[in-house]
Each structure stands twice: as structure tokens, then as C-alpha cells.
Amino acid sequence: MKSTLKIYIFLMLALSALSSKAQEPDSKVTISGTVKDNQGNAVEGVSIFIQEKASNNLTAKDGKFSISVTGNDVIYFKKQGYNLVQKPALELDGAVVVLTLSLIDAGDDDDVYIPFGIRKKRSVSASISTIKGSELPQLPLSTLTNSLSGRLPGLYIKQSGTRPGTDDASFLIRGRSSYNSGQAPLVLVDGVERDFVNMDLNEIEGISVLKDAASLSWYGMSAANGVVYVTTKRGDAVKTKVTFDAQGGAQTPINITSPLNSFQFANQSNQHALNSGLPLVYDQTALDAYQSGSDLVNYPSNNFVDRFIKDVAPVQRYVATVSGGNAFARYFTLVSLFKQDGLYRGAETPDYNTNSNYKRYNFRTNLDLHINKSLDVKLDVGGRVENLQYNTAGNGTFLNTIYNTPSNAFPLLNQDGTFGGSSLFRNNPLAMLTANGNNNDLSRTLLATVDVKHKLDFILKGLSANAFYTYDITSAYTYGFNQNYEIYSSTGGGTFERFGNSTPLQYKSSDFNNNVRGNEFWAGLDYDRTFGLHDVKFSTRLLRSVNAAPGRLDYKRQAITNRLSYSFNNRYFADVVAAYAGSENFAPGKRYGVFPAVSAGWILSEENFLNKVKAVNYFKLRGSYGIVGNDDLFANRFSFNNYFTRSSGGYNFGTSFGAANGSAELTLGNPNLTWEKAKKASIGFDGQFFNQSLQLAFDLFHENRTNLLTTDILPSIIGQSVSLINNGEAQYKGFEMAMGYNKTFNKVTVGINGNFTKSKSKIISISEEIGLPAYQSQKGFQIGSVIQGGDFIRRFLVSDGLFQTQAEIDAAPVQRFSGLVRPGDIRYKDQNNDNIIDNLDFINTNYSDVPDTYYGFGTNVKYSNFDLSVQFQGVAGRTIQINNLINSTSASANYVNQFSTESWTPATAATAKYPLIALNNRGNNTQNSDFWLRSGDFLKLKNLEVGYSLSSSAVKKLKVNAMRFYVSGFNLLTFSKVSELGIDPEIPTAGFNSDYPYITTFSAGVNLKF
Structure with a gap:
């Protein structure tokens, strides 16, 4: 090959x-x-x-x-x-x-990219939303996903990280109809399954979101969760174009933990001891010393957050592009540099840097060759080189140390210059940055594509043969320095106890890992022909793909896909799509399925009954129905097989005293495993009104998904666990809308955009324990859960305030989550009326971290040489929990943190926000209950950009075609119901526990065109 x-x-x-x-x-x-x-x-x-x-x-x-x-x-x-x-x-x-006459939605700028094809928006009867790369904000972000927030109907984007190089986001298209995974959509770049988050913005021509069966069935059992379809820029032979962008900016942390000083910590520790009936932790001498700060050697007072987290970190981005060509070749070339520094203060040593820094180089060349009248070839090469740097302990461990180590735990440095520490707290943050080595993760990605089209008009006019092949490879290389440090804890009288062993600086063992190769081969025929008022397009492709990496079996796919499009008089449209696709995840003989879909569109505005209505310039009705599959079942690979492992005990044979190795059967396989089957229906319209100044789009959608994996409820008499089975069912339904308004008033041009999506899911069938109380069943509830750490919680206790007196405790049902219940503890409701609060009182709920409503709106204003763009993102129907924030610290820190001052005491009983905190018998107040749930709804000013373009006379003097200066901001304002807690509703743990702080980005830049 x-x-x-x-x-x-x-x-x-x-x-x-x-x-x-x-x-x-x-x-x-x-x-x-x-x-x-x-x-x-x-x-x-x-x-x-x-x-x-x-x-x-x-x-x-x-x-x-x-x-x-x-x-x-x-x-x-x-x-x-x-x-x-x-x-x-x-x-x-x-x-x-x-x-061709420029009909509405069929002009030069109305191309819609679909799998291996381009259509005018007018002829698209499927549900597809698009945005041009030029409409996205110029932001110096390490990942592109966040720049899409609030911009496309049906697409929910949740930022999931903030650390340099990992400020990623998760996607969800329309809703959830599977409870086995997060339903991440398939991401395609130029038709190939590739990640686009680390691409540079200037590589992007446009992004389409494919949402219904008619747009997804082409990919068979790979696209039931939707598709984000990215197209890259190509050369334009009209004129050679050279551009250069330079951006510099600053990133500043917000919503970061505010640790208590040593005096506050000591007071709270004493209060917790009193709550527990234990002796005070600190005497008056210690309290006086902490308050006065007179003896920082024996009574230290640190603010680790202020000491090690900077107020600002720089970020830079530089991009150069060249495009042009002639009759025989067109090209687009890009090179870029992105550099993002971390927030750690004092992380640079003469030998290495332990800050969380990220650097990326992007490159791309897209080449279009017109060999002759019949043969066209596209050669694309792109890629990137990334270097992610961090300290040896890991960012999570380091951040947990500075957030949660008590301010009085130890002095950073002892009087003799050694690192401070104690038997309880052996991580010294200064030593972690300067004497513990560092890691560097270097990754290289190469993406290559050959696309050949040969016209076969000598056989049949309009017929062409096509071949498409990709070669993608990613390699990772890890290197750095090793070093260990020791800490010294004062034992009084000038003596110290040592913990740990210091080692000299040395190179780490370099390691090549995560080397992955991916290949896709598509070959087939296209037929494109117009017969008077009739237009026919047909495509068929054979797919074979492989994903290979050392140490595992290759992942393989294959499929045959077909699409037939017909239009009459540019007014009536119909599409039929069908894929015959297979997956190795299932047993031989049960690996292939057919995934058909149909769609139709009708432009009513050109009918006699509507074409005389002046306010209506364009109105298209469209609808689709079909079946798409999902083979990513969140199960072990090849789960249709039975597997065995070496037994731990072995067996004795004959007179031997030693046991011979034996084998043990693992989870039983399920030879009948199959893919999830998603039946998708969608109906909607596109309209333009009032001289095309107002654009509206609306969709109603419904999806029913069957064959969901669920547990197999069988008697345990066989003594063996069994594989999951395809016996689940769920659905979602809802609507989405989008609006655009563009108008020029004298010298001011105003553009307004908005979109709104409402989606609600429902579990129809799921295997549950026999005898489960009805109020604990998940059937009938929506798909979703509240995230706590790495767990997904659906069942909660229902709280009923706080106990204020012992008499209230005596009169209430017995709460069995703690050995002792005290005034100030959370009171729970008895769900089964057995006068006992236990695991049978958890109820299933509709609380979910995934919102049921998400929307966005913004504006673009141009006046003279000035321009302004603003974009908001909002969500509703979302729930977050604060249990792991309020109860974030451990016994070694006496469970004290910044929220402890608002916990219950006899003196603050009337105003306390949180329950009593004690050093023992804490189980009652740390249960998963609605006491710790809060609204995760928010409205964010995601980005704002102000620009100024030099006049034509000014740029002539500078010998450039255009020059624009601009300033921009990202994550600028947040409106939520948890703002008083000082946390971000999108990522509640950002800046707490062990997570990197939430970041606001400010930047200024210049764009030059030659």
C-alpha cells in the first residue's frame, strides 16, 4: 500500500x-x-x-x-x-x-462542509451549524475549544482545565442519551479523526457541528454522539497573501483559596477540639505568639498561596501565513509559536525550571495541484511540537501542598538555611520547586494527507474516482532532572530531626512513550450532474483505518458509505445516506450493521402562497430521520471473549510442599454484545426576513438510544461475575434556536447573534438490584450526576437543616453515619419511615453537572476604523457540590480551611452556613446530601475584543495592505449564585484542593496583511 x-x-x-x-x-x-x-x-x-x-x-x-x-x-x-x-x-x-445566480444561502460565502463533500447552505436539509474561523476571537489560548463557547446552537462546551497546555474543554451535542459515557462527539479535521484543540486559530477555515442522523450516518457506528467537523485553510490563486499576527498578554488567577493565618488556624483548631470534647490543641502562649508574630522560628506564619502563586503570568502567540498560487498549484502555509508561562513563583533555578510552562510550534502546508483537466491532487502536511514542563512532584501534589498545609506547620527555611518540615508535613513547597527536579514532556505530531480526484467524463459525464490516504503519527519523549531533598523539624533546644534523604542533581532516564500511528484510506466514486432543473449528486466510499501503538493490538475499522443528494429547481431537496460499517469490538459474525438516514428540504418562500410576503425573504423547512451507531461501549476490549489469569494461590500436587501455578477465570464474556443504536429525528426551519437583516433557525429534535450496556442481574450461584449486556434504553428531546441580526445605521454597522438549546434526557431501562426501593430507582430520571472528585453521584440524602439542641436529636430518627450526633450536625429526612437514617434513605435525583439549558449571545459593532465584539455564554439547570471544598482538609490539618470560620458553634448557631466541624465522629456531616448542593448556573462574559484598523492612506505609507491593532480578554466576568463562595461555577475546584487556579486572560496584538 x-x-x-x-x-x-x-x-x-x-x-x-x-x-x-x-x-x-x-x-x-x-x-x-x-x-x-x-x-x-x-x-x-x-x-x-x-x-x-x-x-x-x-x-x-x-x-x-x-x-x-x-x-x-x-x-x-x-x-x-x-x-x-x-x-x-x-x-x-x-x-x-x-x-449561477446568487440565490439566498447559495452564494460564494455559503459553503457547508460535509463528509467528503461541499454543499451550499441552501441545499442542506440536515441539521448542521457552522462558524467561520474568521468569526472566532483572536485569543492566546493553548486550546481552541474554549473559543467556541456560546457560539453555536446545540453545542455545549464546558471548560475542564486551566493549567498551561491543558486548559481543555469537553463537548456535548444536543443532549445525553447514554448513561455509559460522557458522549464526547467525534472530532474530524478535513474529514479525518484528529484532535484539533492544539491547532492554531489561523489554520481554521471553518467549523461545522453535525447533529442529526442525515449528517452523521455516513460514519456508521462512530458518530452517534455527533461530529465536530473542522476544515483547514487552503490557498487562493487570486493573489498572494502574507499575514503576520503577534500577541502578548497576561493571565491572572481568580477564585483561589484564601488560607487562614496561623492565629486564625490555631483558634479554629481549638474550636474543633472543643466540639469534639478534646483538650485544646494550642495554649495561650502559642496563640499570643501567633497573633504577635514575635517568634516566627518556633511559631511560624506562612501564606503559601501568596508566596508561591504569582499575580500574573505572561502568554505569547506569533503566527505567519503565506498563500497563493497559479493555475496549476495553490498553497497555504502557516508557522506559529505559542508560549504560556505558569503561575508558580520562585520556580527557576540555575539548573532547571519547575514552573508549569507550555510551548508549542505549529506548522501546516496545504497544497492543491491541478495536474491536468482530469487529475487534481491535494497534498497536506501539518503538525506541531509541544513541550510541557512541570515539577517532579506533579502539579496536583504541589498545589495540594500550598493550598492545604497549615500556615503554622513549619518555617520554609530554618535559621541555618535548611528546609523546614515536620513528621506530619514532609512536603516543603520551596524545596519541591528548587530541589526536587523537573519533568519535560516533549511530543511531536505529524499529520499527512493525500487526496486524489480523477475525472472519468470519458466513461460518464460528471463521474470521478477518488482516493484519500492519511498518515498520522504522534510520539512522546520524557526527560528531566532527578533530585531529592531532606527536611529538618525543630525538636527544641536547637536540635532538629531529619526526614528524607537529599540526593545530588542527575539526569532522569529518558523515555519514548505513547507513540501512536493512525492511517485512514478512503476510496470511491463521485457523480455530480445537472439535468435542466434536476441536480443529482452521489458519493460512495470504502473505508479502512488502523490505529497502532507499541504494546497493544491495532484498532481497526472498515465501512462502505453512500450518499445520494437530489434537488429540483433549487427549491426541493432530498438526501439518502447509508453506511455498512463494522467494528472489531464485537464477536465475529456480529460486527457489521446498516445505518440509514433520510432528509428533505423545501423552500416555501419561493412558492406562490409565500413569495409575495415582503417581510419573508427566505424560508426553508427541513427534516430528517435515521439510525446511527456507537461502538464505544465503555467496556473491556473484546468483551465477547472469556479470559483467564494466573491464580494467586496455586494448587498442591502429589507430595510437593510447593504449590503449582494455576489459572482463574475472569469476568465472563458476552458473545452477544452489540453497538448502541441511536434513532434520531429532527425537524426545523431556516429563515431570513426584512431584507435579509434578520436570520432565524429553529430545530425540534428527539433521540431514542437502545442497546445501552447495563449489568446482568443473575443469581450468584455460579460464583463468577458476568459481562455487561445491551439491555438499557434512554432518550433525550428538546429544541434549539439561533438568531442573527445585521444592520447598518449611517456609519455604524451592528451585528447581533444569539442561540439557545433546551434538552432533557430520561432513563427508560436500566438493570437495578432486585428489591430496590422505588425512590432509589433511576428509571424515569434524567441521565446525569453530580461530580465529586472522581465519583459520579446520583443518590443523595435529603437534609432538614441543622440540629440545634440535644432534645431535637433525641426526638429525631436515629442517624447511623456517625458514632455520635451533636448539636450543629446535619439532620436528614427518613425516606422509608423506619425511624433510622441509613443507606436506605438515599433517594435518586435529577441533579446533574450537565445543564439542560445552554445559550450564548453577543454583538459585533463597527464604526469608522474601530470594531468591537462581545460574546457571552450561559447555562441553566446545572448542579455542583461543595462537599469536597468545605471538607477539603485532613485530620493532620485539624480539618481547618477558609470555610471553617462559618461553621456551626453554639455562638453562631443562628447564622452558621455549615455544620459543626469536629476532630472525631465526622461521618454524619460528610455524607452525600443535598445540603452540599448548589446551583451551577452561570452567565459569563467569555470574551471581548476591541480593534482599530489603520486607514488606507496610513497603510500605504507603511507599505502594507492592512494593519489592525486589538486588545482582547477571555473569562472576564461571571454571574452566578456561588460567587459569594469565591469559587467558579464552571470548575468549582479550580484554585482549591489540588487544581490549578481559574484564569482570566488579557492580551494585545497586531495583525499585518501584505
């Missing part, structure tokens, strides 16, 4: 050289032809442009033209009201050039 591909590329390049020589591109020739519309009428006054030249010719009354060109020229035909047409010069002599 590889050798054949190489030979084919060599032949194409040879053909290109021979073709160029034969055509003598530098010699002048005169060509003539005729321009007509799609009705066959001659078109007068069409402007004819020659690439890179100032010439401008017009067609005569009879549509004829005659111009002098070279073989390398590309000719452009342009007239108001018609779509632009471009043709290689040497294909025009004697030809008839057909111009």
Missing part, C-alpha cells in the same frame, strides 16, 4: 512537470469564449480578472470575451448577483462559462 502510494505521487509530479513544459506557461496566448447564465442566456458586463494582474475586461452584449493570458493564469468571472467562477486559462479557449 505505502509503496503504491509513493509510486503514484511520483507519477503525478512527473505528469505535472511534463504538463507545465508542454503548455509553455510563460508564452502569451489569446483565448476567447462566451459567458452564459444557467438558463443558457448570454450575460453582458461580466468582469474578467486575471490573477495577480490589474487587468479588468468585460463581456460584450452577446456574452463573448477575448483576452491575452499565459498558461499559468487563473481567470475569474464576477458580476453582482452571480456566484464567482474561476477557471484555469488554458481550459477556457472556446469554452462556455456558466454563471
